[in-house]
Amino acid sequence: MEESILERFNAFVKRRSLRRTSQRDSIVRSIFAKDEHFTAEELFDRIHRTDSRASRATVYRTISLLVEAGLLREIDLGSEEKTYDPNFLDKPSHNHLVCVDCGKVVEFEDAHIDLLNDCITRRLGYRPIRQSIHIEAGCEQLRLKGMCPNLLATRLSGKRIKKR
Amino acid sequence: MEESILERFNAFVKRRSLRRTSQRDSIVRSIFAKDEHFTAEELFDRIHRTDSRASRATVYRTISLLVEAGLLREIDLGSEEKTYDPNFLDKPSHNHLVCVDCGKVVEFEDAHIDLLNDCITRRLGYRPIRQSIHIEAGCEQLRLKGMCPNLLATRLSGKRIKKR
DNA sequence: CTGATTGCAAATGCTTTGCACGCCA
DNA sequence: TGGCGTGCAAAGCATTTGCAATCAG
Numbered sequence: 001m002e003e004s005i006l007e008r009f010n011a012f013v014k015r016r017s018l019r020r021t022s023q024r025d026s027i028v029r030s031i032f033a034k035d036e037h038f039t040a041e042e043l044f045d046r047i048h049r050t051d052s053r054a055s056r057a058t059v060y061r062t063i064s065l066l067v068e069a070g071l072l073r074e075i076d077l078g079s080e081e082k083t084y085d086p087n088f089l090d091k092p093s094h095n096h097l098v099c100v101d102c103g104k105v106v107e108f109e110d111a112h113i114d115l116l117n118d119c120i121t122r123r124l125g126y127r128p129i130r131q132s133i134h135i136e137a138g139c140e141q142l143r144l145k146g147m148c149p150n151l152l153a154t155r156l157s158g159k160r161i162k163k164r
Numbered sequence: 165m166e167e168s169i170l171e172r173f174n175a176f177v178k179r180r181s182l183r184r185t186s187q188r189d190s191i192v193r194s195i196f197a198k199d200e201h202f203t204a205e206e207l208f209d210r211i212h213r214t215d216s217r218a219s220r221a222t223v224y225r226t227i228s229l230l231v232e233a234g235l236l237r238e239i240d241l242g243s244e245e246k247t248y249d250p251n252f253l254d255k256p257s258h259n260h261l262v263c264v265d266c267g268k269v270v271e272f273e274d275a276h277i278d279l280l281n282d283c284i285t286r287r288l289g290y291r292p293i294r295q296s297i298h299i300e301a302g303c304e305q306l307r308l309k310g311m312c313p314n315l316l317a318t319r320l321s322g323k324r325i326k327k328r
Numbered sequence: 329c330t331g332a333t334t335g336c337a338a339a340t341g342c343t344t345t346g347c348a349c350g351c352c353a
Numbered sequence: 354t355g356g357c358g359t360g361c362a363a364a365g366c367a368t369t370t371g372c373a374a375t376c377a378g
Contacts, residue, residue: 019332019377041367055335060368076240076298081367097288110284113277117299120274121261126301129264133297134240135281137290183352183357205342219360224343245342 005032005071005089012069026052027062031072031086037105039081076134077105095133101142169196169235169253176233190216191226195236195250201269203245240298241269259297265306 009028010020030047031038038046044059054062063084066072075085077098087094087107093114097106113133121128142148173192174184194211195202202210208223218226227248230236239249241262251258251271257278261270277297285292306312 017332021333021377023334039367057336057369058334061333097285097290099290100293106288106290108284108288110280113280113284116274116277116280117297120272120277121299121301122304124261124270124272124301125304126261126263126270126299127304127307128299128301130300131297133281133295135285135290135292136294137285137288137292140286140289140291143291181357185352185358187359203342221344221361222359225358 009066009069009071012071013065018065023052023054023058024062024065026050027054027059028066031066031084035087035090037075037077037083037085039079039083041081043084075132078134078136093131095135097135097137099139099148100136101139102148173230173233173235176235177229182229187216187218187222188226188229190214191218191223192230195230195248199251199254201239201241201247201249203243203247205245207248239296242298242300257295259299261299261301263303263312264300265303266312 006028013020040060040063044056047054073085073088075083077083091109094107094109117131118128139148170192177184204224204227208220211218231238237249237252239247241247255273258271258273281295282292303312
């Protein structure tokens with residue numbers, strides 16, 4: 001799975017007369033080893049926690065290349081930093097729900113929504129290209145039972161949820 | 165119309181034991197005199213082109229206050245800087261379509277979309293709070309007739325359309 | 329070989345903040 | 354009068370860029 005993405009990236013690199021390097025390979029592998037969203041800084045940390053090595057600048061530059069290649073997408077989760085989503089190859093038209101209580105991000109696809117958005121776009125006189133839905137919602141569990149497992153997990157992991 | 169918003173802001177200011185100042189008044193008036201989206205920097209320029217005076221810091225600080233007061237909303241139009249939308253008081257649940265050709269932003273509301281999003285949110289086990297749809301689309305006119313009036317207007321006005 | 333790539337540090341650009349002075353209540 | 358508010362410049366931060374050394378093809 002990851003290998004095929006690496007191959008696609010290398011094909012892109014060749015097509016553009018760029019060069020394959022160990023840093024680029026490491027970065028691409030690191031990104032697609034998980035299905036998690038990440039910021040540039042988080043990716044830089046993740047890479048440094050393994051044997052691989054790549055400078056901050058190279059991480060930023062490779063992310064840009066991946067976005068240009070269409071293998072990675074920048075998404076808006078409401079955080080200050082740019083966030084990237086490696087899951088658009090599997091789910092080309094998914095959307096995001098962010099829990100305001102625990103910060104958990106849920107990905108979802110919905111054909112009805114896609115169709116409706118397409119209709120709206122055409123009715124406005126435009127040609128649909130891309131659409132994304134950002135839902136902010138609260139834990140139903142937290143409201144009903146007074147607690148939410150993700151909230152707990154989030155606190156324990158010390159993950160910060162920055163709000164704009 | 166703008167006056168009533170100013171009144172609401174001043175009520176908010178009083179409720180929080182803050183103070184009414186000429187700078188805050190000017191900034192609020194300037195924002196709600198138009199229905200245009202803006203960045204902090206654009207607002208700062210706009211204010212300085214009139215008789216009013218307010219420092220950059222005060223502009224930023226007042227924008228934050230307005231967002232806290234629920235009178236202004238931060239939106240994501242894909243630009244690098246934070247963009248603000250003064251139209252949520254009139255249209256509490258509108259969305260944005262951005263034309264990739266000319267950068268024009270079209271606001272639209274749709275009850276079907278809102279309902280569908282609510283259903284999706286509940287089906288995922290969450291309590292709906294807020295949802296926003298971001299549509300990127302192309303000028304149908306440009307494709308069919310080879311030109312788009314907004315594209316021309318945009319170029320003449322020298323407005324820059326930054327892409328992320 | 330030759331030009332692309334990397335790493336470093338410096339530069340950017342938007343936004344926030346510390347501080348002294350001024351002004352609203 | 355007591356603070357809150359303002360303006361200025363400095364600080365912060367994520368991201369980008371210039372440049373010399375290095376490396377891929």
